Amino acid sequence: MSTIPSPTVAPSRPEVVTDGIPEASPRWFARAASGDHKVVGQLYVGAALSFLVFAITELVLMRVQLIVPESTIISPEIFDQLLSTFGPTAVLLFGIPLALGLISYVVPLQIGARGTALPHLGALGFWLYLLGGVTLYASFLYEPSAAGANPLPPLSDVVFSPTNGVDAWVMGVGMVALGFTLFAINMLATLHTLRAPGMAWRRLPLFSWSAAVSSWVLLILGPVMLAACAMLFIDRNFSGVFFDPGEGGSPILWQHLSSVFFTGAYTVLLLFAFGTISEILPTFSGKPSFSHRAIAGSMIAVGVLGPLAWMQNMYSAPLPIGWAIFAMAAAVALLIPVGLLMFNWLATLWGGALRLRAPLLFALGSISTVGFGLAGELGYSVIPVGWLLDNTTAAQADTYYVIVGAGIFGGFAALYYWFPKLTGRRMSEGLASTSFWALLVGVHLMAIPMALAGLDGQPIDIYKYYDTGSLDTYNLIASIGGFVLAIGVLTTLVNAARSVRHGVEAGADPWGGSTLEWFALSPPPPHNFDLVPDVRGAEPLRDIRDSVRSR
Amino acid sequence: MPKRLVLIPAALAALALLVMPAGALAAPFSPEEGHSPNADDSIAAYWVMFLIGGVAIVAINAALIAAVVRFRARRGREPARTRAVRRIQPRVGIALGLVAAAVFVIGVVSTTRVRDVEPSGPDGLSAASTRTAQLGLTAPTGGEKPLEVLVSGQQWVWRYEYPDGTFSYYEMVVPVDTTVMVTLDSTDVVHRWSVPALGGRFDAVPGRDNHTWFKADEEGTYEGQASTFSGPGYATMRARVRVVSVAEYEAWLEQQADDIDEAQSAVQERVDELAGAGAAQAVDEAEVTEP
Numbered sequence: 001m002s003t004i005p006s007p008t009v010a011p012s013r014p015e016v017v018t019d020g021i022p023e024a025s026p027r028w029f030a031r032a033a034s035g036d037h038k039v040v041g042q043l044y045v046g047a048a049l050s051f052l053v054f055a056i057t058e059l060v061l062m063r064v065q066l067i068v069p070e071s072t073i074i075s076p077e078i079f080d081q082l083l084s085t086f087g088p089t090a091v092l093l094f095g096i097p098l099a100l101g102l103i104s105y106v107v108p109l110q111i112g113a114r115g116t117a118l119p120h121l122g123a124l125g126f127w128l129y130l131l132g133g134v135t136l137y138a139s140f141l142y143e144p145s146a147a148g149a150n151p152l153p154p155l156s157d158v159v160f161s162p163t164n165g166v167d168a169w170v171m172g173v174g175m176v177a178l179g180f181t182l183f184a185i186n187m188l189a190t191l192h193t194l195r196a197p198g199m200a201w202r203r204l205p206l207f208s209w210s211a212a213v214s215s216w217v218l219l220i221l222g223p224v225m226l227a228a229c230a231m232l233f234i235d236r237n238f239s240g241v242f243f244d245p246g247e248g249g250s251p252i253l254w255q256h257l258s259s260v261f262f263t264g265a266y267t268v269l270l271l272f273a274f275g276t277i278s279e280i281l282p283t284f285s286g287k288p289s290f291s292h293r294a295i296a297g298s299m300i301a302v303g304v305l306g307p308l309a310w311m312q313n314m315y316s317a318p319l320p321i322g323w324a325i326f327a328m329a330a331a332v333a334l335l336i337p338v339g340l341l342m343f344n345w346l347a348t349l350w351g352g353a354l355r356l357r358a359p360l361l362f363a364l365g366s367i368s369t370v371g372f373g374l375a376g377e378l379g380y381s382v383i384p385v386g387w388l389l390d391n392t393t394a395a396q397a398d399t400y401y402v403i404v405g406a407g408i409f410g411g412f413a414a415l416y417y418w419f420p421k422l423t424g425r426r427m428s429e430g431l432a433s434t435s436f437w438a439l440l441v442g443v444h445l446m447a448i449p450m451a452l453a454g455l456d457g458q459p460i461d462i463y464k465y466y467d468t469g470s471l472d473t474y475n476l477i478a479s480i481g482g483f484v485l486a487i488g489v490l491t492t493l494v495n496a497a498r499s500v501r502h503g504v505e506a507g508a509d510p511w512g513g514s515t516l517e518w519f520a521l522s523p524p525p526p527h528n529f530d531l532v533p534d535v536r537g538a539e540p541l542r543d544i545r546d547s548v549r550s551r
Numbered sequence: 552m553p554k555r556l557v558l559i560p561a562a563l564a565a566l567a568l569l570v571m572p573a574g575a576l577a578a579p580f581s582p583e584e585g586h587s588p589n590a591d592d593s594i595a596a597y598w599v600m601f602l603i604g605g606v607a608i609v610a611i612n613a614a615l616i617a618a619v620v621r622f623r624a625r626r627g628r629e630p631a632r633t634r635a636v637r638r639i640q641p642r643v644g645i646a647l648g649l650v651a652a653a654v655f656v657i658g659v660v661s662t663t664r665v666r667d668v669e670p671s672g673p674d675g676l677s678a679a680s681t682r683t684a685q686l687g688l689t690a691p692t693g694g695e696k697p698l699e700v701l702v703s704g705q706q707w708v709w710r711y712e713y714p715d716g717t718f719s720y721y722e723m724v725v726p727v728d729t730t731v732m733v734t735l736d737s738t739d740v741v742h743r744w745s746v747p748a749l750g751g752r753f754d755a756v757p758g759r760d761n762h763t764w765f766k767a768d769e770e771g772t773y774e775g776q777a778s779t780f781s782g783p784g785y786a787t788m789r790a791r792v793r794v795v796s797v798a799e800y801e802a803w804l805e806q807q808a809d810d811i812d813e814a815q816s817a818v819q820e821r822v823d824e825l826a827g828a829g830a831a832q833a834v835d836e837a838e839v840t841e842p
Contacts, residue, residue, distance in 0.1 A: 076783050076786070077783060080780075080782075080783060083780070146782075147782075148780035152740070152741050152779070152780075154739065154741070154757060155741065155782055160706075160739065160782060245756075245757040245759070246757075250758070250759070251757065251759075252756065252759065285622070286624075286630030288632060290633075290634060290635050291635035294635065294640040316743055316752050316754045317754050317756065317761075318735075318754060318756055318759045321666065324662075325658075325659065325662070328655065328658050329655060332655045333651055333655075335647055335650060335651040335654065336647045336648050336651055339643070339647040340640065340643060340644055340647065342611055343643050344635075344640075346614050346615070346618060347635070349615075349618040349619075349622060350618055350622065351622065351630065351631035351633055352622050352631070353622065353624035353628040353629065353630040354623050354624055356619070356623065356624075364615055364619065367611065367615060371607070371608055371611040372608055375603075375604035375605075375607040375608045375611075376604055378603070378604055378607075379603070379604045381654075381658070382596055382600050382654065382657060382661065383662040383665075384592060384593040384596045384597075384658075384662055384664075384751065385593065385596050385597045385600050387593060387665070387750070387751025387752055387753070388593040388594065388747070388752075389582070389597070390752060390778075391743060391745075391752060392778065451580070452580065455579075455580060455581065455582045455583070456583065457583055457745075457747050457774070457775070457776065459743075459745070459776055460778070460780075461780040461785065462785065462786035463786050464786050465786070466789075468774075
C-alpha cells in the first residue's frame with residue numbers, strides 16, 4: 001500500500017509526450033490522406049465554395065452576353081462552352097458537395113459518433129469528386145464541351161461533337177457520380193452502426209435524418225449516371241451504339257438516365273435545405289420542432305416521390321402519354337410532403353421568440369425562395385403547362401429559384417450555422433445581412449423578368465435573342481439581377497474567408513442548440529467527444545442542460 | 552437592419568395587395584395569345600395553375616412575414632413549448648391531398664382536351680390528304696381528313712413536307728381553319744418544335760416520330776423558335792407558320808411545286824453540263840497523258 005505514490009504529488013514528467021515529436025509526414029499530406037470526417041468535410045466545403053466562384057463567374061458572363069439583343073460580346077462557341085460547364089458546376093460541383101461537406105462534418109457529431117464507419121471510402125469519395133471537377137475544367141486547356149448543359153446524344157456523339165470536350169465532361173461527371181455513391185455508402189454505414197447509445201432512429205436529429213434520406217437517393221441514383229456516362233463514353237470512343245438511332249440505340253435512353261440522376265440531384269439539394277431549415281428553426285425560435293415525426297416522414301416522401309417524377313421534364317419527348325401522366329402524378333403528389341414541411345416549419349416559428357441571427361435569416365430566405373420555385377414546379381407538372389413552357393426561360397426561372405433557394409440560401413444558412421463548429425469562430429452578422437438582402441433582391445430581379453421573357457417565347461440556352469416585344473427590357477433587368485445575386489454570393493464568401501482567422505471566438509455552443517454537435521468543442525478534437533453521453537430524447541443537449549441546472 | 556427586415560417585406564406586401572385587385576400584376580404573366588384550340592386549352596390550364604401557385608406563394612410569404620413580425624425575441628417573451636396536437640398532421644395532410652388530387656384531375660382533363668384533335672372547320676381545306684393517319688393522336692372521325700405535314704428538324708432549319716411531296720424550309724404555309732397533323736422527326740440531333748400560338752413544344756428525335764396538331768383560327772404569321780439546345784446555330788433556328796386562305800394555300804402549293812421542279816431541272820442541267828465538261832476534260836486528259 002505504501003508503494004502507491006500520493007496523488008497530490010505530480011509525476012516528474014508526463015507519461016505520454018506528444019509535444020516535440022516530429023510529425024511523420026507534412027501537414028498538407030496528413031490532411032490529404034486523412035479519413036477523419038471533419039477533415040474530409042472541410043475539404044468538401046472548401047472545394048464546393050471554390051467551384052461556386054466558377055459557377056457565379058459563368059453565370060455573370062452569360063448574363064453579360066444577354067444584356068442586349070443580338071449581342072456579340074461573347075462568341076457563340078464560348079457561350080456554349082460556358083453553358084455546358086455551368087450546369088454541372090452549379091449542381092454537381094457546388095450545390096451537392098457543399099451539402100455533403102456539411103453532412104460529413106456534422107452528422108457523426110450529431111449522432112454521437114467518434115468518426116465514420118468507412119473513413120477512407122469517405123475520403124476517396126471526396127477525391128473522386130475533386131478529380132471529376134478538375135477533369136471537367138482541365139478541358140478548358142484544349143477545348144471544353146459545347147454540347148449543352150445536359151449533352152443529349154446524338155449532339156454529344158462523336159459525329160456532332162468530335163473534340164474531346166465531351167469526353168472530359170462525361171469522365172468528370174462520371175467520377176463525381178461515383179464519388180457521391182461512395183460518400184453515400186460511408187454515410188449510411190455510419191448512420192446505421194455508429195449512433196450513440198439511446199440515439200434511436202426516432203430521436204435522430206432532423207439534419208441527420210435528411211442526410212440519411214439523401215444518401216439513399218445518391219446510393220441508388222449515382223450509379224445510374226455513372227452507367228450513362230460510361231455508355232456515352234463507349235459510344236464516342238469504342239463505336240458503341242447505346243444512343244445511336246441508326247443502329248438500334250435510342251437517344252431517349254440518355255434522356256431517361258440523365259433525367260433520373262439530375263432529378264435525384266435536385267431532390268438531394270432540396271432535402272439538404274429542408275434538413276438545415278428543420279435544425280435552425282427550433283434553435284432560433286426557442287421551441288422544439290412542431291412535429292419531429294411529421295417532418296421526418298415528409299422527408300422520406302420527398303426522397304421517394306422526387307426522383308420518381310423524373311419524366312416531369314420529358315413531356316415533350318416522343319413517349320406514350322401514360323408515362324407523362326405517371327410523372328405528373330408523382331410530381332403533383334409532392335405537394336403533400338412539401339406542404340406538410342412548410343406547415344410544420346411555420347408552426348415551429350409560431351409562438352416562439354425568434355432571434356434573427358444570420359442562420360435564421362438565411363433559413364427564412366430559403367423557405368421563401370424554395371416556395372416560389374416549388375409553386376412554379378407544381379404548375380409545370382401539369383402536362384399542358386409543361387408543353388406550353390418547358391425549355392423557356394420561364395421554366396428556367398423556376399429551376400433558378402429552387403437552386404438558389406436550396407443551394408445558396410439553404411447552403412449558406414447551414415454554413416452560417418455550423419461555421420463556428422468548423423472553425424471555432426463566428427461569421428460577421430453585418431456582412432451576412434448585406435449578403436442576404438443582395439441575394440433576395442438579386443434572385444427576384446433575375447428570375448421574374450426571365451419568367452416574363454419565357455412567357456413571350458424566349459427559349460433557354462440561346463447565345464443571342466432577337467429584339468421582339470419587351471425581351472430587351474426583361475433581359476437587361478435579369479442581367480442586373482444576376483449581378484446583384486453575384487454580389488450577394490461573393491459577400492458571404494468574403495465573410496467566410498475573413499472569419500476563418502478574424503471572426504469572433506464562438507465557444508462550443510454559440511447558438512444554444514439542442515443537438516450533440518454543440519456538446520463537442522469548437523472545433524472538435526480528432527476523437528470528437530471525451531465522453532459520449534447517453535441519449536434520452538430528441539434534444540439530447542437540452543436534456544443535459546436541464547439536468548445540470550437541476551443538480 | 553432589424554427595422555428594415557420588417558418594413559421592406561411589409562411594404563412590398565401592401566403594395567402587392569393594392570395592385571392585385573386591378574389585375575395589372577397578372578397581365579405581364581400572360582403567355583402568348585393562342586390561335587389554335589390546343590393552345591387555348593393549354594393557356595387555360597396555365598392560368599389555373601398560376602392562380603394556385605400564386606395563392607401558395609402569397610400564403611407562405613405572408614405567414615413568414617407575420618411570424619417574424621409577431622414573434623421576434625424581445626424582453627419578456629418566453630417561447631411557448633408547444634408541439635403538435637394529436638391528429639393535426641393527418642388533417643393538414645388530407646387538405647393538401649385534396650388540393651393535389653384536384654391538380655391531378657385538372658392535369659388529366661386538360662391533357663385530354665389538348666390531345667383531342669378537332670376536325671377542320673367550314674372555311675378549311677377539304678379532302679386534304681389521301682394518306683391514312685398513323686399517328687399517336689387519334690385523327691378526328693367525320694368531317695374532312697386533316698392535312699398532314701412532316702416537320703423535320705436539321706441543324707439549324709426546319710423542313711416541311713406536304714402530302715403531295717412538295718416541301719419548304721423555315722416557313723410552313725397552311726390553310727386557315729384546317730386541322731394540321733404534324734409528324735416530327737429529325738435528320739441529325741434532337742430539336743424541339745415550338746410555335747407558341749399554335750400549341751405546345753414537342754421534340755424532333757432522330758429515329759422516333761413525335762406528333763402534335765393545330766388548327767389555326769385566323770390568317771396571319773406565327774413565329775416560333777427551336778427550344779432544345781442543338782449546337783452552335785441553335786439560337787438562330789427559328790420557325791414561322793403562315794396561315795392563309797384555302798385558295799391562297801392551293802396557289803402557293805402549286806407555285807412551290809413548280810419552283811422546286813424548275814430548280815431541280817436547273818440543277819440537273821448544270822450537273823449534266825458539268826458531267827459533259829468533265830467527260831470532255833477526261834478525254835482531253837486521256838489524250839494528253841497518252842504517250
